[in-house]
Amino acid sequence: MTNAKDRLLTGLEQDLKALPMIDCHTHLNPKHLSSRGLHDILLYHMAISELHSAGCPIGTRLSDDADEKEITNRIEEALPFLDKVMNTSIMWGIRIILSELYDWHEPITSKNWRKLHAIIGEHAAEASWPRKVMRNCNVIRASTEWFLRGDGSYDDLFDYSLEWAFFSRTQQNQNDIPLYELENTWQMEQASPALPVTLKNRPSVAMPVNNVEDVHAAVEHYCRLIPYGKVVSTAQHISTDIDYRKVSEDEMAETIRNRQDATTYDRDIYASYILRAFLEKLEKHGREIVYQFSLGAEPVGDGTGSRLAQKTIQQLGEIIASCPRLHFQCMLASRHGNQSLCTLARELPNLSLAGYWWHNFFPDIIRQIISERLDMLPINKQVGFFSDAYCVEWQYAKAKIVRRILAESLAEKICRGQYSYEQAVAISGYILKDTAEQLLGMKKKSH
Numbered sequence: 001m002t003n004a005k006d007r008l009l010t011g012l013e014q015d016l017k018a019l020p021m022i023d024c025h026t027h028l029n030p031k032h033l034s035s036r037g038l039h040d041i042l043l044y045h046m047a048i049s050e051l052h053s054a055g056c057p058i059g060t061r062l063s064d065d066a067d068e069k070e071i072t073n074r075i076e077e078a079l080p081f082l083d084k085v086m087n088t089s090i091m092w093g094i095r096i097i098l099s100e101l102y103d104w105h106e107p108i109t110s111k112n113w114r115k116l117h118a119i120i121g122e123h124a125a126e127a128s129w130p131r132k133v134m135r136n137c138n139v140i141r142a143s144t145e146w147f148l149r150g151d152g153s154y155d156d157l158f159d160y161s162l163e164w165a166f167f168s169r170t171q172q173n174q175n176d177i178p179l180y181e182l183e184n185t186w187q188m189e190q191a192s193p194a195l196p197v198t199l200k201n202r203p204s205v206a207m208p209v210n211n212v213e214d215v216h217a218a219v220e221h222y223c224r225l226i227p228y229g230k231v232v233s234t235a236q237h238i239s240t241d242i243d244y245r246k247v248s249e250d251e252m253a254e255t256i257r258n259r260q261d262a263t264t265y266d267r268d269i270y271a272s273y274i275l276r277a278f279l280e281k282l283e284k285h286g287r288e289i290v291y292q293f294s295l296g297a298e299p300v301g302d303g304t305g306s307r308l309a310q311k312t313i314q315q316l317g318e319i320i321a322s323c324p325r326l327h328f329q330c331m332l333a334s335r336h337g338n339q340s341l342c343t344l345a346r347e348l349p350n351l352s353l354a355g356y357w358w359h360n361f362f363p364d365i366i367r368q369i370i371s372e373r374l375d376m377l378p379i380n381k382q383v384g385f386f387s388d389a390y391c392v393e394w395q396y397a398k399a400k401i402v403r404r405i406l407a408e409s410l411a412e413k414i415c416r417g418q419y420s421y422e423q424a425v426a427i428s429g430y431i432l433k434d435t436a437e438q439l440l441g442m443k444k445k446s447h
């Protein structure tokens with residue numbers, strides 16, 4: 001019996017490997033799609049969290065354009081703690097990358113890391129390397145941030161998502177942050193990079209939001225600058241710390257006047273009002289863009305932790321139901337919230353679920369989520385993969401892990417008699433590619 005199960009799993013893995021996959025959310029930068037050195041692999045932000053937890057002194061992300069001094073210091077600080085995190089699935093991902101893409105099978109040490117760093121750098125200098133890595137994991141298309149597009153030379157591989165302002169994302173000790181996010185964009189003539197997840201220094205603005213009329217003018221300005229037809233989605237975040245409700249103009253006006261002494265109650269009013277105003281405008285473009293949002297990760301220390309209140313799920317359902325012409329797609333970082341989100345997606349035609357975000361990207365959690373979604377949702381309401389990767393090597397590792405866990409989940413359902421083998425492969429092909437094509441329009445096209 002065991003041999004039969006092993007053969008079934010092996011067959012599924014091989015057939016799933018041959019299926020093309022779409023990656024519906026990344027931060028891949030066409031200026032450096034592949035890892036520039038060991039730091040881009042070993043010090044991926046999810047790995048940094050684990051190393052810091054194990055005792056590594058620094059838990060912040062590397063600078064995107066880190067110089068060799070910063071790279072050397074951070075790698076050497078991390079090396080003594082690698083054996084403490086050898087058990088984690090993120091380290092499994094690192095081993096997959098190094099062994100399968102760079103033919104590196106040794107432990108990383110203070111004596112050999114520079115050699116490995118140089119090998120990775122040599123591949124990064126090869127113009128064909130990023131496309132080769134994507135072919136090897138059979139990712140045929142991906143979505144990345146609009147402002148990273150550059151000259152469009154990788155438009156044959158990418159679609160784009162507008163990741164600009166976050167009207168319902170909190171910042172620690174900044175209760176007027178929804179207003180600031182909005183007025184910051186009001187100064188701009190085109191979409192720009194988003195503010196940091198942990199915003200510590202706020203640049204001054206020339207045109208502050210002083211009243212409700214300013215709110216609507218700024219929202220109108222923001223929506224006018226969205227490059228419809230060139231982006232498939234707008235990437236947002238729904239914070240579970242905010243109490244979402246309908247807010248009157250009088251309530252909003254009063255809280256704006258009290259901005260200097262804003263409390264979390266006022267923050268929730270700002271966020272609720274601006275979010276509703278934004279969605280009302282965006283819904284008019286519901287055929288052109290998807291409201292893609294993350295849920296279930298909130299700031300803690302230098303990173304985030306998984307938190308999601310049941311009240312947020314209820315309020316989210318009310319928000320989505322009120323905008324039937326706009327499609328919403330959720331990227332969830334809360335294991336326990338998956339079943340609740342599935343029930344929403346079953347009842348709301350304009351809500352779909354995508355992949356396994358951040359704190360959900362661990363094999364046992366992925367397996368549970370896959371199984372629940374396959375049991376509860378139509379295949380055209382679930383996108384089976386996104387990597388959230390910053391380099392194609394991490395896209396490769398995550399794609400391999402997801403295919404493996406998907407094969408295991410399908411094997412269980414086949415053994416149960418729920419699917420035939422052929423049905424299992426057909427379902428996989430749909431959720432790995434077709435759903436993203438249909439819901440997000442992620443097909444090869446000119447921009």
